[in-house]
Structure formats: C-alpha cells, structure tokens
Amino acid sequence: MERKNWRDFKLYAITAANYHPGRSMLDVMEQAILGGADIVQLRSKDASKEEILEDARALRELTNQYGVPLIINDHIDIAIAVGADGAHFGQDDLPLAEARRMLGPDAIIGISTHSLEQALAAERGGADYIGVGPVYPTGTKPGRTAVTTAYVREAAEHVRIPWVAIGGIALGNVDEVLAAGATRICAVSAIVGSASPADTCRSFRARIDAAAAAGAPRDDGRLYQAAAVEEAAETQGGIGGEAAAGELGSAASAGGRGAAGDEAAAIDQAGEPGPFELTLNGRRELTTAQSVEELVASLGLEGRSMVVELNGEIIARESWAAARLADGAVVELVHFVGGG
Ligand SMILES: Cc1ncc(COP(=O)(O)OP(=O)(O)O)c(N)n1
Numbered sequence: 001m002e003r004k005n006w007r008d009f010k011l012y013a014i015t016a017a018n019y020h021p022g023r024s025m026l027d028v029m030e031q032a033i034l035g036g037a038d039i040v041q042l043r044s045k046d047a048s049k050e051e052i053l054e055d056a057r058a059l060r061e062l063t064n065q066y067g068v069p070l071i072i073n074d075h076i077d078i079a080i081a082v083g084a085d086g087a088h089f090g091q092d093d094l095p096l097a098e099a100r101r102m103l104g105p106d107a108i109i110g111i112s113t114h115s116l117e118q119a120l121a122a123e124r125g126g127a128d129y130i131g132v133g134p135v136y137p138t139g140t141k142p143g144r145t146a147v148t149t150a151y152v153r154e155a156a157e158h159v160r161i162p163w164v165a166i167g168g169i170a171l172g173n174v175d176e177v178l179a180a181g182a183t184r185i186c187a188v189s190a191i192v193g194s195a196s197p198a199d200t201c202r203s204f205r206a207r208i209d210a211a212a213a214a215g216a217p218r219d220d221g222r223l224y225q226a227a228a229v230e231e232a233a234e235t236q237g238g239i240g241g242e243a244a245a246g247e248l249g250s251a252a253s254a255g256g257r258g259a260a261g262d263e264a265a266a267i268d269q270a271g272e273p274g275p276f277e278l279t280l281n282g283r284r285e286l287t288t289a290q291s292v293e294e295l296v297a298s299l300g301l302e303g304r305s306m307v308v309e310l311n312g313e314i315i316a317r318e319s320w321a322a323a324r325l326a327d328g329a330v331v332e333l334v335h336f337v338g339g340g
C-alpha cells in the first residue's frame, strides 16, 4: 500500500474503547480509516501494559494494511516495540529531546499544547506536529478548560509545523473550528462513539475538504464558492443569493464526467445496492447512497443551504431524490454556513 506524506493528514482518529461497548477496537478503527481517517492514535488509559501492547500490534497490522500512520499515546516503549510511526506526548511527559533520542530522526513526534506559548516552544523543541486543544469542553478529558477557537485562530496565524485541532469536536461544531483556520481535525468520541464511524469520518472529511476548497482557485481562475454561487443563480434563479460574501462555502475539484445516462444506481448481482465509488469534492469516496438526496443525508448536511453539481450539472433541490448516483459519478457540494 502506497503511503502518502503523513504531513498531509486531515482527519486524526484516536481509539477509546469505552465509547464503543460491544464493538471491537479494530473494527471501529478500520471503519474510521475507510471513512477517511488518515492518521490513527492508540490511546488507552485503563488497560494493562500487556493489553496495550497487544492492541498496538493489532493496530499496527491494520494501519500498515491501509498505509495509514500509527501513533502511540504515552507509551514510548510500546511505540518502539511495535514499530509505530511515532508517539504522542503531553506537556508533562518525556521532554521532546529525549523522545527524539529514543525514537530516532524519522519518528513522528506529537505533543499536546494548550496555548500559543506552548506551541512555539514545541516547534523550537523539534515536535513534528502539535495538538491544539481542547477547543471545547469534552467528556473524554473532563475538567479541562477549553481553549476555545481563539487559540485555533492563533495557531492558524503563528504555528508553522502541522497542527491539529482537538477536543469536543463533532459534526455540529466542526465548521466553526475550520472557520477559525484549522485544516486538520482530531476527534475521539465523535468518531469512535458514532453508530457509523465510516459515515462520520466521511462527513468530517467532506467538511474539511469543503473548507479547504472554499478559498482555492478553480481552473477558470474564479473562486469555487463565487463560481458556484454565480452558476447556481443562473441555473436556479437565485439559490446562491442565500450565501453572503466571506461565508465558509464548500466546493470541489473542477470537471464533471459522464452523461446523464450513466446515472442509474449501482445494483449488485443479488439486486441489493452495493458500495460504489464516486468523486466527491475532488476525493474518491465509497458510498452506498443511491441518490443525491441520500448522499447529502449521509454527510449529515440535510437542511443546509447547498448547491449540488452532479457530473457537471447543477441539480435543483426538488430533483435530489430523483438524481441517481452511479459508479464514477462526480459530485460537487457547495454548502453555505451562516446567513446574511
Ligand atoms: C492529537 C492529540 N492531541 C492531544 C492529545 C492529548 O495528549 P495528552 O496531553 O498526553 O493527554 P492524554 O491523551 O494522554 O490524556 C492526544 N492524545 N492526541
């Protein structure tokens, strides 16, 4: 499995067995990876060292299978023993220089930070990435003071190494964190405690990608958001008017594909709809959604002001249920956050 540069990670998933009783850690993390988590951390606070080692070995195998980096929280010896890609430390853990000496120059070393001062010290100290949080109060680390999106804004402005927002982040507030400048998101309970970690990760990825694309220029030189608003206004008589300049929009890579005739739903031999691949905002995704309406719902975006383009054509909202998705469909979603 080809590995991408770990620095390009967007969605960081962390284990927490207490959030998924009755489901195995490996199954939950595999679902998270399939949904788009592109870095994984083993964080185990209550298990014995032996159990953590066993989990670490199993997770190493799984992450190797998918070419996803594995980070071990707290236990540097276990990180070394299982050949993890790196380790994550807290402010009161091993000094960074010592961790580097033990793990070597190629290891990914992360450290939690709760203020800009700590972030800049981590940069100087040789951290490869930092955690920025907890952005919101969270039951996963109860009693910690939330740093709020104010620290996210500071990190966006001043931190030069990769950083990831963490703490109380869920689909209901992730847009706010992205609007504050985060480009990478880490979630524990929202992912592993979800009924469908894969769908939740897909939804996170769609929001992260959407925020990233909002300011990116298209091939035609226009901003995605501006172009989508203009095109929607032309096609739908003004839906784009719902979005105000400067709002967080979402969009996708350029280019539609295929004709409307390709849009029949994928049905497997047994007559059951099976997962198939589409390109969603420039990313190849697996989905079982059979229509635009189902896709929007699977991303947790129902009720949002949104423009949908399918294979190069804008689909009016009243046609979402009828607009069938098929293998190879190219979908671009532009949703608008806030009003006025
Ligand atoms: C990505 C990421 N950020 C922060 C943390 C928290 O680590 P730490 O401060 O060591 O606290 P515990 O996780 O050990 O309770 C993290 N694990 N991952």
Ligand SMILES: Cc1nc(C(=O)O)sc1CCOP(=O)(O)O
Residues within 6 Å of the ligand: 112, 113, 131, 132, 133, 134, 135, 137, 138, 139, 140, 141, 166, 167, 168, 169, 186, 187, 188, 189, 190
């Ligand atoms: C493990 C951890 N570290 C944090 C930090 O700010 O350093 S916040 C946090 C908990 C994240 O879990 P959830 O996504 O369930 O809120």
Ligand SMILES: [Mg+2]
Residues within 6 Å of the ligand: 073, 074, 088, 089, 090, 093
């Ligand atoms: Mg720790």
